[in-house]
Amino acid sequence: MTQAQASTPGVEVPADASAAQVADKRRLWIIMGALLLGILLASLDQTIVSTALPTIVGDLGGATHLSWVVTAYLLASTVSTPVWGKLGDLYGRKILFQVSIVLFLVGSVLAGACTSMGQLIGFRALQGLGGGGLMIGAMTIISDLVPPRDRGRYQGLFGAVFGVSSVIGPLLGGLFVDHLSWRWVFYVNLPVGAVALVVTALALPATTNRIKHVIDYLGTVLLAGATTSLVLLTSLGGTTYGWGSPEIIGLGVAGAVLLVAFVFAERRAVEPVLPLSLFRNRVFSAAGAIGFVVGFAMFGAIVFLPLFLQVVKGVDPTESGLQMLPVMGGLLLSSIISGRLISQWGRYKVFPIVGTAVMTIGLFLLSFISPDIATWQLALSMFVLGVGIGSVMQVLVIAVQNSVDHRQMGVATSGATFFRSIGGSFGTAVFGAIFANVLAGNISERLAGLPLPPGLAASGANISPKVIDALPPAIRDGFVQAFSDSMQTVFLVAVPIGLVAFALTWLLPEIRMRHTVDTVSPAVDDAAGPASPAPVPPAPVPPAPASPAPAAPESTATGIAAAAALTAAAPTAVVVVDEEAADGSSGAAKRLP
Numbered sequence: 001m002t003q004a005q006a007s008t009p010g011v012e013v014p015a016d017a018s019a020a021q022v023a024d025k026r027r028l029w030i031i032m033g034a035l036l037l038g039i040l041l042a043s044l045d046q047t048i049v050s051t052a053l054p055t056i057v058g059d060l061g062g063a064t065h066l067s068w069v070v071t072a073y074l075l076a077s078t079v080s081t082p083v084w085g086k087l088g089d090l091y092g093r094k095i096l097f098q099v100s101i102v103l104f105l106v107g108s109v110l111a112g113a114c115t116s117m118g119q120l121i122g123f124r125a126l127q128g129l130g131g132g133g134l135m136i137g138a139m140t141i142i143s144d145l146v147p148p149r150d151r152g153r154y155q156g157l158f159g160a161v162f163g164v165s166s167v168i169g170p171l172l173g174g175l176f177v178d179h180l181s182w183r184w185v186f187y188v189n190l191p192v193g194a195v196a197l198v199v200t201a202l203a204l205p206a207t208t209n210r211i212k213h214v215i216d217y218l219g220t221v222l223l224a225g226a227t228t229s230l231v232l233l234t235s236l237g238g239t240t241y242g243w244g245s246p247e248i249i250g251l252g253v254a255g256a257v258l259l260v261a262f263v264f265a266e267r268r269a270v271e272p273v274l275p276l277s278l279f280r281n282r283v284f285s286a287a288g289a290i291g292f293v294v295g296f297a298m299f300g301a302i303v304f305l306p307l308f309l310q311v312v313k314g315v316d317p318t319e320s321g322l323q324m325l326p327v328m329g330g331l332l333l334s335s336i337i338s339g340r341l342i343s344q345w346g347r348y349k350v351f352p353i354v355g356t357a358v359m360t361i362g363l364f365l366l367s368f369i370s371p372d373i374a375t376w377q378l379a380l381s382m383f384v385l386g387v388g389i390g391s392v393m394q395v396l397v398i399a400v401q402n403s404v405d406h407r408q409m410g411v412a413t414s415g416a417t418f419f420r421s422i423g424g425s426f427g428t429a430v431f432g433a434i435f436a437n438v439l440a441g442n443i444s445e446r447l448a449g450l451p452l453p454p455g456l457a458a459s460g461a462n463i464s465p466k467v468i469d470a471l472p473p474a475i476r477d478g479f480v481q482a483f484s485d486s487m488q489t490v491f492l493v494a495v496p497i498g499l500v501a502f503a504l505t506w507l508l509p510e511i512r513m514r515h516t517v518d519t520v521s522p523a524v525d526d527a528a529g530p531a532s533p534a535p536v537p538p539a540p541v542p543p544a545p546a547s548p549a550p551a552a553p554e555s556t557a558t559g560i561a562a563a564a565a566l567t568a569a570a571p572t573a574v575v576v577v578d579e580e581a582a583d584g585s586s587g588a589a590k591r592l593p
Contacts, residue, residue, distance in 0.1 A: 030199060052185045055182045057183050076132065082274050083220055085140065085411045089411055100133025103129055108189040145254060164331075207262065216266075216272050222265055226262055234428065242438065263276065275411065276413070278404070283557025292391055294393070299427050325376075335391075336392075348402075353505045354506075356388065397417070434489065
């Protein structure tokens with residue numbers, strides 16, 4: 001029998017342990033593939049529909065409700081995010097992840113077969129409900145399998161997939177519309193989702209942490225109502241209704257009242273859907289604030305890039321998707337690299353600091369866009385923006401997960417994601433209002449004295465690439481320049497918001513990354529704040545006997561390598577090998593549920 005030095009001296013590890021670790025590592029990557037497919041489904045459907053909307057309206061009608069096709073998905077996924085996280089903590093994440101896949105696939109089938117705009121909006125909401133569970137499920141399932149110290153390399157891939165989907169979504173949507181049918185925008189989800197469902201059913205271990213459950217129905221309803229009001233306010237304000245209209249004011253008042261009622265309800269709830277104690281955790285509070293501001297700047301500004309490419313540069317939707325590949329490349333690169341470095345160094349704070357700085361530089365570079373901007377200059381600016389975004393988003397999730405007890409993993413993860421989504425909704429609304437107001441003034445300035453064709457609004461509200469192509473040269477050039485000037489303003493306004501995010505990152509506490517899945521280290525208890533539970537002292541580990549004998553008790557603090565031998569005969573267990581043990585040694589293994 002050979003011996004391997006574990007994190008605890010004197011513990012012998014059978015030779016078969018190495019093979020068991022390799023096999024379980026392979027199984028972990030199979031599970032990881034299914035989780036990545038879930039992330040791909042949820043994130044892709046946020047963008048793939050955009051290029052198909054004009055064709056969908058031409059087929060189903062209902063142009064006045066066009067924005068609801070996107071809003072319904074966004075609303076359902078955002079509202080359901082905290083609920084999915086809490087239910088995962090209560091009932092186990094495997095079953096809820098599978099339920100999310102089924103809901104998403106059923107919504108996809110029905111959306112692809114719909115015959116009216118009303119049906120499509122309803123089925124998009126069903127898709128969004130499943131999509132919210134997919135996003136949170138994937139990020140929390142990996143936290144059940146991998147300790148925070150090694151989690152960066154895996155969650156970096158989540159961020160990479162999210163970035164890839166944001167770029168290839170419009171590209172695939174254009175390809176399906178041009179060569180198949182807009183209905184394939186939804187049908188394409190079926191084979192991908194089926195694979196994810198089968199793999200998770202076979203490979204993912206079931207985890208259930210509790211027996212008795214008390215559902216916070218009141219808190220869930222109040223949070224859903226408050227979130228719905230805020231998302232509708234940001235989605236409809238300045239577009240469907242004016243900001244001073246009774247509808248928008250009513251939504252704002254309703255959101256504020258429901259939010260206050262939610263706070264009072266959570267103070268009395270036995271199992272709160274979003275525990276207020278989390279906000280006393282300084283890591284959670286800082287990450288939530290950073291995520292909100294980064295989402296505000298990122299989503300609020302990046303949505304204008306396809307518009308710039310199609311309206312100002314005059315490319316078709318498919319070409320605009322290809323030209324946004326630099327954003328994807330930068331995000332993909334920085335997500336993977338930052339994740340690996342976090343696993344090696346055991347530190348994360350530097351990445352949000354550098355990431356927000358680089359993101360702000362990218363926004364500043366994009367403020368110089370113009371109709372005659374060189375292709376390489378535009379690509380470089382987008383690449384820089386992507387690098388900054390990829391260095392921030394998933395790192396914040398890792399920081400939050402590292403600062404809370406495992407029993408709160410789902411609700412903490414969903415909370416961090418929730419604030420980012422809300423920030424994106426507000427950013428899109430605010431930047432959209434800024435763009436619309438500035439555009440009207442720029443059009444008046446650029447087209448002063450020129451007669452507009454019948455049916456063309458001076459505000460540019462009904463402008464599109466096809467309409468611009470049909471305009472007389474003098475008017476077309478004026479509209480293009482007005483659009484370009486307005487987008488410069490949007491990106492320039494985003495710069496100080498990026499600086500706010502940069503300043504907030506310095507408030508993020510640096511906590512030593514844990515080497516175990518189910519305990520909170522003393523460093524977490526000291527730095528995270530009152531919300532963190534007291535650290536669990538490690539159990540003493542006696543030396544292993546020289547002859548084969550029952551393995552020593554597992555230590556939750558060190559992850560004894562002898563546990564690997566036990567997992568060789570347990571096909572439902574997953575072993576994750578720590579790259580470096582807490583004391584600096586290597587070869588420690590952790591047996592997971």
